[in-house]
Amino acid sequence: MRYFLLGLPGSGKSHWGNIWSSTLKSNYFDLDEVIENNEGESISDLFKSEGEEYFRNLETFYLNKLINNYKSLILSTGGGTPCFNGNMDLMNKQGLTIFLNPPVEENAKRVWKPENTNRRPMFSDCNSLEDVQKLLSKLRNNRITYYQQAAVELKDWNKNTVSDLK
Numbered sequence: 642m643r644y645f646l647l648g649l650p651g652s653g654k655s656h657w658g659n660i661w662s663s664t665l666k667s668n669y670f671d672l673d674e675v676i677e678n679n680e681g682e683s684i685s686d687l688f689k690s691e692g693e694e695y696f697r698n699l700e701t702f703y704l705n706k707l708i709n710n711y712k713s714l715i716l717s718t719g720g721g722t723p724c725f726n727g728n729m730d731l732m733n734k735q736g737l738t739i740f741l742n743p744p745v746e747e748n749a750k751r752v753w754k755p756e757n758t759n760r761r762p763m764f765s766d767c768n769s770l771e772d773v774q775k776l777l778s779k780l781r782n783n784r785i786t787y788y789q790q791a792a793v794e795l796k797d798w799n800k801n802t803v804s805d806l807k
């Protein structure tokens with residue numbers, strides 16, 4: 642089975658992806674890391690040098706590549722992956738899509754931790770927890786129609802277990 646984890650930045654895709662992949666002994670990938678490792682450039686540099694459209698096309702290219710190469714995997718997608726180039730339809734056809742949907746206040750608290758804000762360039766202009774929460778709410782409003790196409794939505798963000806995936 643292929644499991645695709647979806648959700649806003651800081652929603653817990655990497656957190657749960659790591660836990661579930663070790664429990665299920667499954668291949669685990671993070672799409673942002675796959676892009677960075679293959680392109681030899683950070684996501685923020687790619688955004689700066691080539692622009693968002695170029696990045697979104699890379700995202701779709703590596704998503705397809707992983708799907709073609711692995712019948713079984715857990716993939717943490719990028720926060721925007723489901724919203725571009727028909728990626729959501731592709732993931733729904735090729736595996737189980739799981740929307741991690743913690744309360745926005747909790748999501749914001751996680752992103753606001755310095756170690757998390759620093760590695761998420763999208764939040765670099767945020768100067769307070771309130772700024773982070775506003776940006777997350779805006780992203781959520783723009784993206785919810787895609788996220789809600791997921792086969793499974795997990796709200797019980799503190800207690801998700803492998804059995805939730807089945």
Ligand SMILES: Nc1ncnc2c1ncn2[C@@H]1O[C@H](COP(=O)(O)OP(=O)(O)OP(=O)(O)O)[C@@H](O)[C@H]1O
Nearest residue numbers: 649650651652653654655656657720751761798799
């Ligand atoms: N259920 C949870 N309980 C406590 N801490 C959590 C939980 N889920 C995630 N975290 C913490 O919140 C932070 C953000 O989570 P994580 O990195 O998994 O988000 P993400 O969805 O992968 O974000 P991104 O899209 O930016 O990669 C991390 O420090 C992580 O350890």
Ligand SMILES: O=C(O)C1=C[C@@H](O)[C@@H](O)[C@H](O)C1
Nearest residue numbers: 650673684718719720721763
């Ligand atoms: O939410 C988004 O649009 C993004 C999230 C990150 O995971 C990266 O994929 C990139 O910074 C874009």
Ligand SMILES: [Mg+2]
Nearest residue numbers: 654655671717
């Ligand atoms: Mg992550």
